[in-house]
Amino acid sequence: MKRFDFFPTPLPGLTLVQRKPIEDSRGFFSRFFCAEDFGRVGLTRPIAQMNHSLTHLKGSVRGMHFQYPPFAEDKFVSCVRGSIFDVAVDLRKESPTFLHWHGEILSADNQRSLLIPAGFAHGFQTLARDCELLYLHTMPYAHDCEGALHALDPLLEIAWPLPIAEISERDRTHPMLNSQFEGLTL
Numbered sequence: 001m002k003r004f005d006f007f008p009t010p011l012p013g014l015t016l017v018q019r020k021p022i023e024d025s026r027g028f029f030s031r032f033f034c035a036e037d038f039g040r041v042g043l044t045r046p047i048a049q050m051n052h053s054l055t056h057l058k059g060s061v062r063g064m065h066f067q068y069p070p071f072a073e074d075k076f077v078s079c080v081r082g083s084i085f086d087v088a089v090d091l092r093k094e095s096p097t098f099l100h101w102h103g104e105i106l107s108a109d110n111q112r113s114l115l116i117p118a119g120f121a122h123g124f125q126t127l128a129r130d131c132e133l134l135y136l137h138t139m140p141y142a143h144d145c146e147g148a149l150h151a152l153d154p155l156l157e158i159a160w161p162l163p164i165a166e167i168s169e170r171d172r173t174h175p176m177l178n179s180q181f182e183g184l185t186l
């Protein structure tokens with residue numbers, strides 16, 4: 001029995017994952033991750049870290065974050081409480097979709113996740129109060145390799161669905177992109 005459906009997005013390698021829970025009168029049972037199935041859509045490295053976040057306010061934005069090589073990471077992002085507009089930006093130097101973004105609504109109800117390959121920046125906006133996210137990462141957190149784009153960068157033009165209600169001090173001060181940014185070579 002298939003536990004997931006995988007859908008390609010306009011950005012090569014970025015994959016929308018539809019979990020397929022088994023429901024009964026008690027509720028549901030759902031496979032959350034499967035190395036074999038995910039390997040077929042490009043996630044071939046083992047999971048190194050798992051993180052959990054809670055965001056209280058509707059309209060909050062976190063992002064756009066990535067890690068530079070050698071800590072560039074694949075990320076599997078899910079919203080297990082509430083609903084978010086989840087966005088990935090292609091930063092791969094040679095990619096035909098360099099600096100394009102793609103967004104998907106991920107929610108506890110729709111049971112969708114985004115599988116984001118290394119070489120992308122990631123961020124999201126909450127569409128409800130008290131949203132909780134789970135992340136699987138193929139590389140550990142490496143403070144010295146952190147990179148970020150500004151969520152309101154005019155070169156990206158990310159269409160956030162709501163006015164930004166809250167954003168961290170760090171995320172508010174990321175520099176805007178300029179023509180010197182050549183992208184990531186992995």
Ligand SMILES: Cc1cn([C@H]2C[C@H](O)[C@@H](COP(=O)(O)OP(=O)(O)O[C@H]3O[C@@H](C)C(=O)[C@@H](O)[C@H]3O)O2)c(=O)[nH]c1=O
Nearest residue numbers: 051053062063064065066075122123124135141168170
């Ligand atoms: C991301 C991260 C942060 N931290 C620490 C640093 C800081 O003191 C505190 C909060 O960090 P931040 O403000 O960066 O948290 P946050 O803005 O939620 O960062 C997250 O944003 C989304 C968009 C992602 O894609 C995630 O991978 C992650 O980068 O937690 C870790 O210890 N491990 C981690 O993996």
